[in-house]
Amino acid sequence: MKNYSYKYHILLSVISSCLIGIISFFIIRPSQMITSKGIIQSVDDPSLIHTQISYGYDSIFRIIIISLVILLILYKPVKSIFNKRLTKVN
Known part of the structure; x- marks a missing residue:
């Protein structure tokens, strides 16, 4: 591979973002953290505040x-890094 092409960058970006998604899945654990509710009442004006946090x-x-x-935007810097490394190897 002499040149770092945009197709190769798209492939690496998709693979990297999927890996980031898998890691974030194990960090966030969406099935365990669904909602959170809160009730605030005051003497002057009783009110109900319903907050829902969904992860x-x-x-x-x-x-x-x-x-x-973000990875697709970083095409130019990554291309320059890969081309420098590939020219050193060749």
């Missing part, structure tokens, strides 16, 4: 998509 599968897909976009 579900949608957050893992967001992490995968964000990491893929």
